[in-house]
Amino acid sequence: MxxxxxxxxxxxxxxxxxxxxxxxxxxxxxxxxxxxxxxxxxxxxxxxxxxxxxxxxxxxxxxxxxxxxxxxxxxxxxxxxxxxxxxxxxxxxxxxxxxxxxxxxxxxxxxxxxxxxxxxxxxxxxxxxxxxxxxxxxxxxxxxxxxxxxxxxxxxxxxxxxxxxxxxxxxxxxxxxxxxxxxxxxxxxxxxxxxxxxxxxxxxxxxxxxxxxxxxxxxxxxxxEAATRACIAALPDEIWYGAAAADFGGEMIPLRVALSHQGDRLKIDFSGSGPQTNSPFNSCLANTLACVYMAIRITLAQGIPANAGMYRALEIAIPAGSILNPVFPAAISAATQVSYHTFEALMDALSAFAPERVLAGTGGGGVFSFGGMNPLTGRLFAYGEALGGGSGASNVADGESGMIPPVANLHDTPVEVLEMSLPVRILRYELVPGSAGAGRQRGGFGLRREFQVLTPVRCSFQVSMPTHGPGGLLGGGAGAPTRITVTAPDAAPLSITGFSELSAAAGTVIRVETAGGGGYGPPCERAAPARAQDRLYGYGDIQIRGAQA
Structure with a gap:
């Protein structure tokens, strides 16, 4: 050529x-x-x-x-x-x-x-x-x-x-x-x-x-850029508001967003969101921007290749010093846990004009990490991962169970890999009965995973959604919150309800039950065939949250 x-x-x-x-x-x-x-x-x-x-x-x-x-x-x-x-x-x-x-x-x-x-x-x-x-x-x-x-x-x-x-x-x-x-x-x-x-x-x-x-x-x-701007220009001249509460161990930090457009440029304003915390529970600016890009991509700009052209059509305001744009030297490692709630607020706002494309709140357990000295190798080891939960329902489908929230989109570590590479035994790995949020489309179920550490370890819990489960959309019910218990040998179970660290003796069992996904639409509108399927798979017996099976 x-x-x-x-x-x-x-x-x-x-x-x-x-x-x-x-x-x-x-x-x-x-x-x-x-x-x-x-x-x-x-x-x-x-x-x-x-x-x-x-x-x-x-x-x-x-x-x-x-x-x-x-x-x-x-x-x-x-x-x-x-x-x-x-x-x-x-x-x-x-x-x-x-x-x-x-x-x-x-x-x-x-x-x-x-x-x-x-x-x-x-x-x-x-x-x-x-x-x-x-x-x-x-x-x-x-x-x-x-x-x-x-x-x-x-x-x-x-x-x-x-x-x-x-x-x-x-x-x-x-x-x-x-x-x-x-x-x-x-x-x-x-x-x-x-x-x-x-x-x-x-x-x-x-x-x-x-x-x-x-x-x-x-x-x-x-x-x-041209395709995104065309989508924005076609929007009605309105302001859409969304809100969520970032669950920091019982302290509910408000996240607020307003969407509007001027010609072919979309304005996203997070004014009114809560202040940064004196903890890792802060979202860096780049992380918050990424949540916006993800939300716009799956709703307003669905099908348009995501790149700098799409981002140029957005005007984003995030107040400095807020939990969504902390100032140096704020800790920031739990940014992704904040992003779950940021995405939820954006879905709330976008549901007003794109109800068929949004997702209800998605569950997760946050990040559980531990490490110490591996007695088999004589070397230090470290483990940790973001734990999936029930995904939020949509207009057309129930939420999937045991999924990493969509802003993360990760796999989990297979049990076999964990047990072969670390001094740990996985006692249980299953769905959590009753954790799904009810709705015309129900949320997904959270995960239960039990770790038994075989050597002394230092644990860190960056707990996601320990007080309030992920919210439903357009009449849907919320999913169950995350529950974590630590049971040392010959000791009563200790409940972990927020960001914390502890040392665990060999034989300690850590049970993590991650949050379920929110439902979409009123539970009373759930179709009879869907209810029959719930019963077929045993969901009716474990009673989906907020509705009768």
């Missing part, structure tokens, strides 16, 4: 899908090459491609929070390292939320991509590393009051120059982790994703020249 000809519509779509394939292959190589169960089993990672200005153009369908966060983090890298000075093989790293990242365990690794000696754009991956220091194993301390308690902070740094990795930086990272070998392996896997992306760009460059590839990325972004 003529290498200087502008790309037609078909060619642009072919290139867009090629970049999607690049993102997918980057993610697959990261999952297969990493060592930690957090990435290998739970797939707590995401990959994206950006244009030369650092605007996200294409992303793999992975974790919405990650992909929204990654949209802004590269800007901070470019502010510290101008693109004009970058060379093939350069790699950059950042994990600090105050430089556009999510929370400290999430490492963002990015590098420029070249074709014909000129930059085409950037490839990047984001992955949750099991431990980066801090007060407790797994770097999710429940009692942190400032970010310095949560682990190693890394502002934008140059990790590799022309393919040569800076071992001094690796040494610092390894020295600040309880699992240094795992950190090096997972970080190496992230660096390799940039090489994967570059090799695929080299293949694309055999068919398209650099100008064409850059033009395609720009056009991909422009089309998303």
């Amino acid at each position: 003529n290498q200087t000809a502008p790309l037609d519509q078909i060619a642009i779509e072919l290139v867009r899908n090629a970049f999607h394939s690049i993102c997918d292959e980057m993610a697959e190589s990261l999952v297969r090459s990493s060592h930690s169960p957090n990435i290998k089993e739970r797939r707590d990672c995401s990959c994206s491609v950006y244009d030369v200005a650092g605007d996200i153009a294409v992303q793999a369908e992975h974790i919405p929070i990650h992909l929204g966060v990654m949209a802004g983090a590269l800007r901070h890298i470019l502010a510290a390292f101008p693109a004009a000075e970058m060379a093939p093989g350069d790699v950059f790293l950042v994990n600090d939320p105050y430089y556009g990242a999510n929370h400290l365990p999430d490492f963002i690794v990015a590098g420029p991509l070249f074709a014909g000696g000129r930059m085409v754009g950037f490839g990047a991956s984001m992955a949750h590393h099991t431990d980066v220091g801090g007060l407790t194993p797994r770097s999710m301390p429940a009692t942190a009051t400032e970010i310095f308690h949560e682990g190693l902070r890394i502002p934008p740094v140059k990790l590799a120059a022309a393919g040569l990795v800076d071992n001094n930086i690796l040494t610092i990272i390894a020295a600040n982790s309880r699992l240094p070998d795992e950190r090096m392996a997972d970080l190496g896997a992230q660096i390799a994703t940039i090489r994967v992306a570059q090799s695929r760009i080299d293949e694309l460059a055999r068919r398209y020249d650099t100008d064409q590839l850059r033009y395609a990325l720009a056009e991909i972004i422009r089309r998303s």
Whole structure:
């Protein structure tokens, strides 16, 4: 083909899908090459491609929070390292939320991509590393009051120059982790994703020249922006309000949002939301923005490729000093727990004009972490994961049971992997009877998981929804709240109702029952066939919350 000809519509779509394939292959190589169960089993990672200005153009369908966060983090890298000075093989790293990242365990690794000696754009991956220091194993301390308690902070740094990795930086990272070998392996896997992306760009460059590839990325972004603006311009001239309460162990922190539009620009204003807390229960700015992107993507802009073009059509106001935009040096590791409620407030507002596309509140248990010395290996270990619950119902379907909330979209760690790699035994893993919220469509059921630790450990509980279960929508009932009990040998059960830490002796059993999902629509409108199916699967016998089976 003529290498200087502008790309037609078909060619642009072919290139867009090629970049999607690049993102997918980057993610697959990261999952297969990493060592930690957090990435290998739970797939707590995401990959994206950006244009030369650092605007996200294409992303793999992975974790919405990650992909929204990654949209802004590269800007901070470019502010510290101008693109004009970058060379093939350069790699950059950042994990600090105050430089556009999510929370400290999430490492963002990015590098420029070249074709014909000129930059085409950037490839990047984001992955949750099991431990980066801090007060407790797994770097999710429940009692942190400032970010310095949560682990190693890394502002934008140059990790590799022309393919040569800076071992001094690796040494610092390894020295600040309880699992240094795992950190090096997972970080190496992230660096390799940039090489994967570059090799695929080299293949694309055999068919398209650099100008064409850059033009395609720009056009991909422009089309998303035009489509999003058209959707916004068609909205009625109204203001939609949404609210939720972030459940911080009984302290209900208000989250408020107002949506309106001026021409083809949508305004999202979080004024009136509660102040930041003196704890990790704060959402960094990037995390809150990611919730907005996710909510708009599945409702107003459904079917439109999510990238910087979509985000340009949004005007977002988040007051500094609020729980949704805390000021330095606030602790921030529980940002995702706050995001569950942020998403709920957005769904509440969007239900006014897109009731067929919203979801009721989705349950979860927060993050349970523990670690100590493994007697079998004589080395430190750390475990932790965000625990799924019942998903919220929608206009057309019941909520799924035992699901990570949609802003996270993770897998859980299989029982077999846990028991083979850690001194722990899983005694129970099942759905929680009676935890689903009632409605025309019922919510999903939460999970019950019992851990018996086989060696002394230090535990951290960042509990999600311990007082009030996820809310229903449009008349639906709320799901059951999270319940956690710790039973030490020869001791009465201890209830965990908020963010807390404790030391547990060998033989201690920790039972986590995660929140169920909210229902959608009045329970009295539940169809007879659905009620019959409830009885068929035993749901009628365990009495769905708020309704008769």
